[in-house]
Amino acid sequence: MxxxxxxxxxxxxxxxxxxxxxxxxxxxxxxxxxxxxxxxxxxxxxxxxxxxxxxxxxxxxxxxxxxxxxxxxxxxxxxxIGGTLASVGAQLPELEGSLEAELGLLLHAIYDRLLETDSAALLKVLIGEGHRFPGLVELYREVALASGLGMVRRILERAAQRGELRLPPEAVDPRMVVAPAIAAAVWRMLFGVGPSLDRTAYEKAHLDLVLRGLLVEPCSTTQSP
Amino acid sequence: MxxxxxxxxxxxxxxxxxxxxxxxxxxxxxxxxxxxxxxxxxxxxxxxxxxxxxxxxxxxxxxxxxxxxxxxxxxxxxxxIGGTLASVGAQLPELEGSLEAELGLLLHAIYDRLLETDSAALLKVLIGEGHRFPGLVELYREVALASGLGMVRRILERAAQRGELRLPPEAVDPRMVVAPAIAAAVWRMLFGVGPSLDRTAYEKAHLDLVLRGLLVEPCSTTQSP
DNA sequence: TTGACTAATGACCCGTTGGTCATTAAAGCA
DNA sequence: TGCTTTAATGACCAACGGGTCATTAGTCAA
Known part of the structure; x- marks a missing residue:
């Protein structure tokens, strides 16, 4: 309900x-x-x-x-569950930019969700006390995770069609693409909101790292300004 | 004690x-x-x-x-606390290999610790119920985290001296380097030991991603076998 | 073998907390 | 204004679980 x-x-x-x-x-x-x-x-x-x-x-x-x-x-x-991510999913088809643009948008939404929203509490509870709710863990996996990772996968496939990827998209683990965002969430769950996590810089470094790992021609990407 | x-x-x-x-x-x-x-x-x-x-x-x-x-x-x-990581730290000085070799060794130790050891339970409890132990969260940050991230930093500095890095080591966030391992631990804490996380492949993809993001000459690194 | 020491036990105590329900009163209507 | 409906209340209950302690029994030296 x-x-x-x-x-x-x-x-x-x-x-x-x-x-x-x-x-x-x-x-x-x-x-x-x-x-x-x-x-x-x-x-x-x-x-x-x-x-x-x-x-x-x-x-x-x-x-x-x-x-x-x-x-x-x-x-x-x-x-x-759902929420922001779904709205990003709706925006994506119209975007049609580079891998950098599309992935940047998605990651931004994920960071919003994981760092600025109380949805993070859900993740915290599921991690720490999820055994009490086996059905809900499954639900979370199917809805939140699958939709997020599915979106990553779709973005990768589109980039592959454009010839931007160095590997076939099936060879890329979508979890790897979002991993630093998860780690940031863990950081926040452990140490709370503090000066130690500068979201903007962290998010930028994340995108940079992932793009370099994925693109055919990584040397053209962001050189630190 | x-x-x-x-x-x-x-x-x-x-x-x-x-x-x-x-x-x-x-x-x-x-x-x-x-x-x-x-x-x-x-x-x-x-x-x-x-x-x-x-x-x-x-x-x-x-x-x-x-x-x-x-x-x-x-x-x-x-x-x-401490444990394996410390022993890896002792091995490191003698190693003197490439960034790939050193980082590979460290990440391997981290995965061991986070996936195969019951130390993972500590992380789980600290995430979910850490507010009850503010002193211990601090201790964990200082000992476990600081030593792990410090080791990453030392490896990066050594690689920089060899000219392997594309950025000055201060510009790299060590958390970014280990992030996929944290994400893997979260995966395990959420869904338990299952077929869904193939450690060997995941770990390899992790190392590959990070090296491509860090090295001056990433195109020479691992091409999928 | 026996006695002294103390590791180990588990029945018990009691504060906490998820959950209930008879009672109260806000809101809408005639 | 008074009547009805039902949202809201909070005192209460019972189970649960952290922590205690008088009793039991393993171990060893004399």
Whole structure:
């Protein structure tokens, strides 16, 4: 049951107004609050009481909308899955640029998603406590991962048709192409938002590295400005 | 208090022999059991009772050697930190090969550590529930990470002196060099040991990608065999 | 063989927390 | 204004699990 498609959350601690009936808005607010707390504390360590407080409601209210803590996680995952990536996928066909342009756009979207969105909390929970949700890990693999890697693959195939690739596209592991973004996400999950990860420079270095590894004529690409 | 330095665990579910006094062996066995369970279930979700059972002892025995669950995690981290990486560091000075040879050796050691060792459980716990151990996250950053990245940096500097690099070594982010290994570890933490990650091929592709991105003359490197 | 020492045990304690439900009150309507 | 509907509440329950400790038994020196 997809609830919201909005990838940017309407978070903030939520000031406690007396008692208000807002049936429509609740589920999204609860998911936002939960993701925010899970991102910093993990799934098991986050009490539902805390989620409720952050959402500005009482604990019981959560059970009006979600039958259990695990169901809340599933709803959060389904809500946030897809999102930006899909919209990038829609843009791609019209783009028709070089490998550099297309890959740059996709990687940018991936970094947005992994570093600036609370979807990162999902990844964190799936890594640390995913064994509790075997079905959801599978779902994540099929939807989020497969779509991202599938997009990489399509971009590579198009570049190969243009003769830009040094290898046949089947010989390239798409995971390798996105790996530095995953590593950046891990960095953030471990050490939090800090001065140690300069996204812009990192992202540029990533694109540069990958292009040099893939292109027929790598020496023509970005020379540090 | 470092207990064991042995990186390869003496695990196995441990058959329940009646009652035996083995003061020396216990701490290591407990750590092994804990890491094995944390790797698949996470820290918070693993009961100490389960750790004890796996180690072939009773729960109370754990508290004979570790004052608390968190202390057990700290001991496990301190026990496993360092290890293989340090031994590679000792080998490096004598090696004096090409960038390819040196980096290949280091990456191989990193993959060993991240994919074949229960140290991976530490990373998993630190990612998912690290907020509970701020001091240990810092320790991990300083010891494990800094030593790994420092080694990359030293290898790069040596390669630069030989004129092998296209960029000054300061311009290369060492994290970028190891990123695909981190991504592989994430893959494993998410989906477990499966047919989907062919380590040998992946590792080779990793080395190839990085070398092409770094070397002055990348076209001379590995052409797919 | 026996006694002293202490590693090992597991029943027990109690704080925590996911989940319930009788009660309260906001909102809409006549 | 009063009545009905139902969203929201929070006190409460029960299970769970980290941590304790009186008791048991392995080991070894005398």
């Amino acid at each position: 997809p609830l919201t498609q909005e990838p940017s959350p309407r978070s903030e601690p939520a000031p406690r107004r007396p008692r208000q009936r807002r049936k429509e808005a609740r589920p999204g607010e609860i998911i936002d609050a939960a993701l925010a707390l899970w991102a910093e504390q993990g799934f098991a360590a986050t009490r539902l009481e805390a989620v409720a407080t952050r959402a500005g409601i009482a604990k019981g209210t959560i059970y009006l909308y979600f039958p259990s803590k695990e169901a809340l996680f599933e709803a959060a995952l389904r809500d946030r | 470092p207990l064991t330095q042995e990186p390869s665990p003496r695990s196995e579910p441990a058959p329940r022999r009646p009652r035996q006094r083995r003061k020396e062996a216990r701490p290591g066995e407990i750590i092994d059991a804990a890491l094995a369970l944390w790797a698949e279930q996470g820290f918070a979700a693993t009961r100490l009772e389960a750790v004890a059972t796996r180690a072939g002892i009773a729960k109370g025995t754990i508290y004979l050697y570790f004052p608390s669950k968190e202390a057990l995690f700290e001991a496990a981290l301190r026990d496993r």
